[in-house]
Amino acid sequence: MEQRLGNLDPIMSAAHQTRDHGYLVYDTLYALDSEQQIQPQMVESHEVSEDGTTYTFTLRDGLTWHDGTPVTSADVIASINRWGQRDRMGLALRGITETIEPVDEQTFVVTLSVPTSVILDAFAKPSGVPLFIMPERVAQTPFSEQITEYVGSGPFVFAADQYEPGVRAVYTRFEDYVPREEPASQLAGGKVAKVDRIERIEMADALTALNALNSGEVDYVQTVLPDLMPLLSPDVTTQNIDEFGYQIGYRFNHLQAPFDNRLVRQAAIWAIGQQEPLQAQFGSDEHYALCGAIFGCGLPYESDAMVEMALEADPDRARDLLEEAGYQGEPIVLLHVTDSPAMSSIAPVLAQQLREAGFSVELRAMDFMTMLSQRANQGPVADGGWSIFITSWHNTEIQDPLRNYMIVAAGAGEEGYAGWADVPEIVDQTQAFLRAPTQEDRERIAAEIQSIVYEEAIYAPLGTQARLTALAPGVEGVLNAPANVFWNISKGE
Structure with a gap:
């Protein structure tokens, strides 16, 4: 696999290696099929009230935890509550949820304050932080603390006693798993375990x-x-194996100089462009595509608003902005992930592009898990802080304002995200997107959010690539x- 599996809690961590671990061990209420249609997974059926505010869900028969006990609605409710404090779509849903209550062992009811179909989109989201269902006792772990028990109801059992961090993780077939009868289709349908043992090797x-x-x-x-x-x-x-591909992007630390200045952040985006770093990483353009759409190209909320800012490097424009901002050569630290084959050549090119525009750049090399730890540092670069980090998200993780972490602008509190941008207008517009009555309204709001993201220089995409x-x-x-x-x-x- 591409990167080290260092966190075994797929609700606490949005890392893709943790997500993939989660899909082996846990199951989900719904899933997307190959036509991007929402299909039931652990759920047998659901009903919606006439006013669209009450959803009644019934679990299917045969759901069993790896320890032999049955899955119940109490487990599901506890899992939704924990996930809803961590995932962006979960947080949005939590804000309009009045109650989640059990009816019996297999049935539960979600009552919303406003009608919305986003509940099914959220329960079926394939990546970022999918809604993996855990036993109630495990799901009661505070979302800020890592779970220590890895009992799921999915097709494979995690062999905790054979886990060697940085070396391997082992999974064995769960003999009592009952797959759905439908054929496997993307993440939906029957999850049939056809091998006895999986070894996830770290190289x-x-x-x-x-x-x-x-x-x-x-x-x-x-x-x-x-x-x-x-x-x-x-x-x-x-x-x-992936028709949608990944969006690569970079995000600034808004708390510390020099990127506490909006003009300096804008200058960095104009300096970098997309062609040079993507070509250095992937060579031929058959392996990547330029794309400045914040919510992905070819996806429902693609917009061309202000994309010229990110597409082509313009060092002269960057230098003018730096002069206007009064930049005095303050050092910036660019976190360089070295153990990700799909990103390891990008940071050195970004550093060079920034230097050519007049920035003073330090490239700080580390593995991906170390980067996740270091980017939590809110201090100045002299105290181990940072200025820019680079990451990639699957396009299904960034395709709308409710799930896109890179646009998060809620400050440095619990609802913030690394970089700690503080732009209340984005928070308000995201809530407006959640409540928008029509698709046309949602498209308009998404385009407005994209303009704000570029104007405030919260982050910039580096295009897309397929692996x-x-x-x-x-x-x-x-x-x-x-x-x-x-x-x-x-x-x-």
Whole structure:
């Protein structure tokens, strides 16, 4: 897999490796199929009141925890409550939820203050922080604390006694799991475990992983870099398992100089552009696409508002803005993730683009998990703080204002996000999006939010890219999905 699995709590952490761990161990109430339609997963059926404010959900038969006890509505309610304090869509839903109450062991009712269909969108969201259902006793863990018990009801059991951080994680088939009868389709349908055991191997070096695949030591390599493709063995196959791809982007620290100045943040965006860093990372443009839409290109809320700011580097414009802002060469620290094959070449190019525009830049190298820790530091760079971090989100995670973390502008409090932008207008507009009565209204509000994001220089996208996964001979049934899922996969001799 692409990065280290360091956090085993898929509600506390939005990291993709933690999400993929979550899909092995836990189940979800709903899921999206290959047509992007919401399908029931743990739910058998639901009913909606005539006024659209009351949803009654009934769980399907046969749901069992890995410890042999049945899944109940109390477990689900506790899981929704914990998730609703962490996930952006969960927080939005929490703000319009009056009650969540059990009816019996398999039925629960959600009562909303306003009618909205976003409840099903939120319960079915595939990435970011999916609504993984946990036992009540586990879900009662405060969302700010990592869980310590990993009992799920999904198709695989996490072998906690075999977990070696930085080395491997092991999962075994849950013999009592009852799949849905529908065929597997993206994240929906029957989750049939066709192998007895999965070993998630940690290999930080992309070439080492590729050589292990060629020699038959591993069966699945999540991401193969374009420049390593010629080294693949002829009997190895590649598969683009993800039609939507990832948005790469960077976000500023708004609390500390010099990026506490909006003009300096704008200057950085004008300095960077998209072509140079993407070309350095992916080579041929067949592996990436320029895209300045905050909510993704080809997705429901794509907008061209102010995208010229991010698409093409303009160092002269950047220098003029720096002069206007009174920038005096204050150092900026750019966090450089070195262990992610899909991002490791981007930070050095960003640093060079910024230097050419007149910025003083320090490149601070680290692995992804260290970056997640360091970006929590709100102090100045002299005290271990930072100025810019780079990350990637699956396009299904950024496709609207309710789920896009990179637009979060709620300050440095509990509802804030790394960078700690404080723009109340974005908070207000996001609430307006939630309550908007028509799709036309939502599209208008999303475009307005995009303009504010660029005007305030909260963050900027670096375009999109799709990743190729490599499979050993005999590996079949890998599903096209926005996450790496391992049900439906079989391994021949």
